[in-house]
Amino acid sequence: MNFKKALLILLLFSCKILLSQTNAIKIDAHLQDNSDKLSILQEITFHNKTNTTLNNIYLHNWANSLANNNTPLAKRFLEDYKSTFYFSKNKEKGSTTIHNLLVNYQKVEYNEVINHQDILKIDLNTSLKPNDSIVITANYTVKIPDAKFTRYGKTKTGFHLRYWYLTPVVYENGWQTMSNLNLDDLYMNIANYNINISAPKAYSIESNLKNTLKNNRTTTTNFTGTNTKDVIISIDSINKFTTLKTKKTLVKTDLLEDFLDPRVATDIVDRELNFIEDFLGKYPNKEIFIDRNSVGKNSLHDIYGLPKWLKPFPENFRWEMRFFNSLTIKYLDDVLLFNKRKDYWLKDGIQTFLMIEYVKKYYPEVTILGKYSKYWGIKSYNISKLKQNDKYQFVYQFSARKFFDQALNVRADSLSNFNRKVVSKYKAGLGFRYLQDYIGDSILKNSFKEFYAKNQLKPTNSIQFKKILTSKTDKNLDWFFGDYISTDKKIDYKIKKVVQTEDSLKITIKNKREMTAPVALYGVKDKEIKFKKWITGVDSTKTITIPKNGFDKLALNYEQLYPEYNSLDNFRKTNNSLLNKPFQFRPYKDVGDPYYNQLFYSPNIRYNLYDGLILGINLNNKPVLAHNFEFSLTPNYSTKSKNLTGGYALGYNHFFKSDKIYKIKYGVSGSNFHYAPELGYNKFSPFVNIQFKRNSLRDVGTKFLLTRLVYINKDVPDNLQVSERDKYTIFNVRYVNSKPNVVKRFQYALNAEFGNNFTKFSTDIRYRKEFNRNQNFELRFFGGVFLNNKSKGDYFSFGLNRGSDYLFEQNLFGRSESSGLFSQQFVVADGGFKSNFNQDIFANQLATSINSSVGIWNWIEVYNDAAMLKNKNQNPRFFYENGVRLNFIPNIFEFYLPVYTNEGFQFNDNYSSKIRFVITTSFDRIYNYIRRGLL
Template identity: 50%
Template sequence: MKRRYYIFTICLLASFFCYSQQNEIQIKAVLDTTKETLKIQQEIIFYNTSDTVLNKIYLHNWVNSYRDRKTPLSKRLIKDFKKDLYFAKEKELGSSTIVSLSVNFETATFNELKEQPDIIEILLDKPLLPKKEVKIAATYIVKIPNARFTKYGKTKNGYHLRYWYLTPAIYKNGWQLMSNLNLDDLHEKNSNFKIEIDLPKEYVLESNLYQYKNHKETKKNYYLVGKNKTDIILSINKEAKLKSYKTDRINVYSDIIPNDLNKKISTSILNRELHFIEKYLGKYPHLEIYIDKVTQSKNPIYGLNQLPDFISPFSENFKWEITMFKALTKRYLENTILINKRKDYWIIDAIQNYLMIEYIETYYPEIKLLGKASKIWPLKTFNFSKLKFNDKYPFVYQFTARKFLDQALNTSADSLSNFNRKIISKYKAGLGFRFLKGYLGDSILNNTIKEFYQKNNLKITDSNQFQKLLASKTTKKLDWFFNDYIKTNKKIDHTITTVLSEKDSFAVTVKNKRNSTTPVAIYALKEDEIIHKKWVSNIDSTKVIKFKKDNYDTFVLNYENLYPELNTLNNWKKIDKKILNKPLKLSFLKDVSSPKYNQLFYQPNIDYNFYNGLILGLQIHNKPFIKRNFDFNIAPYYATKSNTVIGQFAVNYNQFFEKTKIYKTTYGLVGGTSDYAPNLSYKSLTPYVNVIFKRKSLRDATSEFLTAKLIHIDKEVAPNILKTERDNYSILSLSYNYSNPDIIKEFRYKISTEFAKNFSKAALDLRFRSLTSTDTQLDFRFFAGVFFNNNTTDDYFSFGLDRSNDYLFELNYLGRSESTGFFSQQFVITEGGFKSILPVRFANQFMASNNSSIGLWKWVEFYNDVAFLKNKNSPIYFAYENGIRFNFVHEIFEIYFPLYSNNGWEVAQERYPQKIRFSISSDVKSIYNFFRRGLF
């Protein structure tokens, strides 16, 4: 058996000779499952392939990124609202301890970079000249991290190892250094590998290298060999997980195994996929391709892989086929095109997503975005059920672009928001290639992609090479693509302003509504059938395009969605002039906007409060899935308990800014009527302006905004009661809000002022929440409010210690006027923030309070509050209390049990259950914002 191994190794090593100046890596490792370590001896033959004399060499040591909470990886995960690594136990952490390191058999001086402990700097005693080599030898111990942090490391049943060994950094126009940020994008040169690893005998090793194993009495000895390889992944388990599929071209090894397909059919599908990829790219240089489920799960097909099987609208066969196609194209490209995926990822994303689009159009052109669910009533009545699978690309891009949350494709991957990195940038890149295909012709684009792949196969390259190659194949200008489309987030938006009938032609005027000058596809249709199509360039303002008269009824821009646009609803123009270019259509709930109709949506609503009872009604609005700048909704309701008609309305206009520090300004008018007490209603009318400032970056979760609003309240009073200043009033409210929802140190504050006829006041609400090194939560809140003047005659507008009067009608009280009973126990943390009801409940001069709590166990906390209240003609009142807080979902669902306060021992007093307070929010926006943290 040893003889077979030696022959096998000698043949492979002999083939390495063909690759001059190729890095070589040899590793001997022993797995210790009791200590969760790999003891490694590694040799690296490093070639200086640059024209620069090198005095240093850098090694990527990504295992060390798991060693503590100060590494770039830990900080990155915190920004993504993942605290597992930050609070991990020592035994779960990973590290790499260098025992010795030498260069050309001489002990070398080395150190970790100060802010990047996962990068090693080696100082060379002798400069490394161009085209020369050095031999680096390292002995080190790898402590394997728990896989729950990034899915790589110690798993429940074994080990899934990626980025586990020392890798030389690439020198190209400077050192290409990068820390592990859970982006799976290590930039490494292809190398020749020879790995020998000893495992306990009960374990099986699977990898993306050729392998040979030798059984011994107490262990298994594996020999792994490969040439021109990168990214060596080891799967070590007590039983084999990979299945082998032998296709016409290569062997596919994967643990993504279909449920219902037999191996023959699975192999046939993989064979078709590989033939398709080879048609567009060229021959794969290796004999095998390795697709592991862990890595694939971090790059899923969104919308396809997220639904559980029992409600998935797609067959298991289709899901597996498309999942494997995406994984195949990713591995096919990343294993052979050696691009810096952190700085230049867009070219790989563009090719991969373009191939995805082409594959679907070739084999599944009629499949819908909703799959078989598109045929189910009532879904089949919606426009989104008519969307084809590939329509998701422009639709999802437009969803983000309309909010101006997309980013340029040359933005470094570590600066992209998670939503852009995982979805939007990939979609935009793929759509960009479809744009080029339509504009240049598929032969030019496809030939360029194939030539680019073949010329750069197993070479370090970049997107500039693709740009030069494409430019050499066409006389058409491409500046608009490689400058505006790739390097900016400028939006494309054209519209047809007029269609004039002339003697023998139609004159169609197209207007460019944005600052991006790109080609435009214009179509002449007859009953939705394409009769004629033109590509038009250089529309920087307006341009008239002539069409010879024919049997047309409509002109449309971008009819086939060949490129992403900010707004596609203004692309249609009928030849027959009508008062309404598009008829009105009522649609249920929400839907995708239809370019053929002006849509209004209606949806049933249900709500509840103590005075109106169950509230049933209908909301009419103009908000499709992708919102417009102008929106409105009208919601009439019937209240079953009060037997009255109530309702609300809102009109908003959003103005976005691209070149200022202001992100968005919203101008709005809201109003409504509801009951605030038994058989007593109120009416409100509020014009407002909301100015939202831009974040430093889309990776930054902070927010800040200014709000100005004028609230008009008119309250109904009981019979024989005269209206007073507290029943009909207007208040000008100005506020500034700042929020940093960091998962470790959350900080928020609000500064507000109010001006009314009989009073004016200001307040500061400051909140700080922190997690200690032992994952104990500390929660602090400080409130201070003062009246500048106060000529009111009661406490209706005063600061509330335990419950705000909510005279602006902004808080989500179920029974806002209740002083006894269950609904009076609802708690909203405003103003004083006290839970106990004390003898002095209001302050008409000033109030200062501090609310704090400390975690005891999971969601159980101990709270302690103190406050100072000042009323006219009264001394300062000192308030205090403490108790137990059940913080199930922060500020959404909480319960408070008072213990001790100015009242004495609360638990020993009568009717204690009535002293318990609860906080519950039905505000859908707050709940959504809580769970979407880290996504946008």
């Protein structure tokens, strides 16, 4: 036998050994579409490829993650402010029922892991030694859930299955168990699959595995796959999949739109594959399977600008960008085995970086507003000038400026939804663009290729990439793999000073924050780069000298190569003039322009009974990415009172990094309007608002402590003297803790007021419980007490059904009205009663009340209230009422229809005057109602 022949035999033998050590999974599954069930007989050949003797085996059983409301996935839905699954019917949920489970054809003990119903633990009868294998046989039934929960399950036309079968847990320094949290991040070893799946003839079956046989008589389809880690099955009455035959490989997808010619789509995909291959290397498989549900699930839709129906972009652009994103995901996911729950940033970063580079090469001039950037009235805005690749820096800054960003090595299940789907991906991608310019394009690209080639179809992590990259450059990258990846520290530099000499410039660069990273210095003239240099080691301040070279402006990060906390202070004229940037006035809001100090103005329209229609203009310094220092000035003209009115506010936001305090806002505000016919008021209020950090960024609650001095000066009628109710000062301390859970909501507030003639304390505690989509229970307790009260009258007293709002903090249309439509406006305060009694009722010593409501159908509720009020030197008085609440939008649009009170039934000829209403014009309240669960 010659040497070549012997070598070939040895190679074949080695490959056989290698394949024999790969797990094998055989499945026979039968779909019962009338009951939405899969009957499964599964055999797993599990190889112990570790150096550890195993006494138990773990299996992921994610099909059981939707079994009930107590699974980790069900709790995750509630964290995400989604109640659909919680209130769903049992027939919509999904589960696994195991009939029999054997190891080496013998019975074994197995059970669900406590509090993790989608993980099975099997106790082996005989220990499994390294390099040995066992055969696990399971007979079970999967109840397929409705696809509306996770996108996987029963659809309108069929079934889309993912994570539907039992899979061995990866053993890597211990068992890497993970419950399904709707992140599509199951960590699996590769396996060789042989699957027979049968379904009624009405369905077509597609998969990411190879279709080897379809028997029309038995309606059984056979799929096989070698070295595959995830099996997706589509069983549908409509064949939605199209195969595109590109020059590189076959692409099977259901993402093809009706308006797109398949030949055009093939050319686009072929170009995308060539581009990805240039950065990563060849895709090892003959076919790529891209399904809409899997690739589009954990990303935000329509991130390319305006809605699709406006058609702002070049033909096919939106589809091409989405498909490139999907193709990149599959290119990486099918080949690289990451534990994406622990180590996701590398894959996300490569994916985003490739998108940036693709747009840079083929669509460098496309803006985020598309063709509308050139329209009159829009083209003057700075936002119209932002290119597609500018959105990454912008979105990162939006999150970082609010300190909502998180480190890239934070576990994926601990990220907020906005960070997981967008911000962290953008920061990782921008990091690679940063490295590309700093260390060189070829070094980064070659590192990608080597990492992709060396780690195909075997477990890997970002540490392996770090080793490859750092071996190819002499530049120190500790800042990148340290602070940039492992912390939420921000990059933020500014040019502090410029000193001119005869032939050079001495430039002092200041590091405004705690992260030290390379900074790019530019010399610019007429927006053209004349000079560029990377500066390192600026941990505090650093002065460098550069030659004059025909430029009149200096800039840091001019090309926006790296994500920076604030890039608006990166410019400075070489002559070091005092007015570094001129002022620019812009209508409404705009994104910041680094060349100008921007001021924004917008019309302000309000209404109240005494001022009439209030017309004015708001002037502020609040771009889309707000500054720490904010001011707002709103001069108005009131058409009814014929007077100038308005308000103002100045504040500074001081953010904290490591303390329990999120931020402290110091400020002052004031206003001037009318509170009665021809009678105005002036309000002046310095304040300090301490907002505490949430337990995590996934927590939607809020906690704050507000301290303020409120100065009120009211006009009085000519025939009356100024009293304590017309000119007064109150020191107010208020603490609010709110937890707006989607099923159980709890909030409490503590309030203290110190006036000239009184001291009072009160508490407001609220609880709301949702029983199903149409039924709920709401409870509020109010308690208030005067420690001392020397005031006259009831102006500062606790009210039963209305308060005097002497702090002027409620948006009341007719605050002094005792009759008529505007007197019927309702604001939850003090006793919280809704009925209009024959006279207003107050308490100058003690007040307690309980307000409750029960939902009976949709937005219709029944409310019941009870209260006890006590005045000085009088016996307590008790009150009660009930009625119907039309709760269309909670705290925004409601109506109260009283039925019965202490005064008897409320139905009479004047019943319409007893109806109370809630209508808010507060943009913040409406915005917060919409945004819950999105960030």
